[in-house]
Amino acid sequence: MTKKIIKLAFCLSLVAAPIAFAQEAAEAAPEEAAVANVQQTTLWQMIKQGGWAMWPLGLMSVGMVYFIVQNGLALREKVLLRPDLIPEFIQLMKDKKIVEAHSLCKENETLFTYVFQAGLERCSTTREINFGKVKEGIDEASTEEITSYMKPIDYLSIIGATAPMLGLLGTVSGMIKAFQTIGSQGMGKPEALAGNIGEALVTTATGLLIAIPSMLSYYYFRNSFIKTTATLGRNIGGLLDTLETGELPLGFEEHAG
Structure with missing residues (x-):
């Protein structure tokens, strides 16, 4: 009798185990499906969830990339200063060939040649050079050029300061909609609040993602310039x-060489 009871219990356990496993799998299926739905959220869905604020933030992100690339190409020291021309300019200044140096500046337009050209234009080939006037011309040209080159750098600062505030405005907009939903539908349907809260979080994160690289790039380019x-x-x-002494100043021997 005891053996029959043991056999019966063993058979029941074999039948019950698959049933229990099937029940656990059925209970876990909705949870796994929910996780899969969360993981399948695309970037475009997140952008749409961010609402109206994502449009100006998107324009700012495009502007950020544009100005980073532009400044990276335009503010290279070898492009702005043209160190390859320094030996030729040194020789022209030693020989007091002002006209030739002026022509060389016009042939190679960049920050250095434009500023130096403005000083050479105040020189005279017929009378003694007034170096006060030369330096005045250089100061005027350098102020003009520096202001021009700083504009694209400052645009990065503007984007970096404005993007978080715009993201915060989108956050406030999303939270207002969330409270309106609570007022009209109550707290019984949390899924009704998900879209509004998602809008608030997405815009804040987007604003910060734009602002951080913008400000880092701004300080890098500004200090480099x-x-x-x-x-x-x-x-x-x-x-x-x-030009004044006909001798090479100390520290310029490497350029002359």
């Missing part, structure tokens, strides 16, 4: 000393 302008002043000062 400040260093370039300091080198520009040093190079032009050395060339003017060579």
Whole structure:
């Protein structure tokens, strides 16, 4: 009798185990489906969830990429200062060939040549050079050029400061809609609030994602350009000393070589 009871219990366990496993699988299926739905959320769906604020934020992201690429190409030191031309300018200044140096500046337009050209235009080939006037022309041209080059850099600062505020405005808009939903439908349907809360979170995150690289790029390009302008002043000062004395200033031997 005992053996029959044991056999019966063993058979029941074999039948019950698959049934229990099937029930667990059926209970887990909705949870796995929900996780799969969350994981299948695409970037475009998140953008649409962000609402109206994603349109100006999208334009800002395009502008950020454009100005980063533009500044990266335009603010290279070898492009702005043209160190390859320095030896030729040194020789022209030693020989006091102002007209030839002016022509060389016009043939190679960049920050250095434009500023130096403005100083050479104040020189005279028939009388003694007034170096006060030359430096005045260089100061005027350098202020004009530096302002022009700083504009694209400042645009990155504007984007970096405006994007978080616009994202915050989208957040406030989403939260207002969420409270309106609570007022009209109550708290019994949390899924009705998901879209409004999602709009609030997506716009905040997007604003920060735009602002952080914009501000980092702004400070990088600004500091790099400040260093370039300091080198520009040093190079032009050395060339003017060579023009005045006919001798190579200390520190310029490597350029002459």
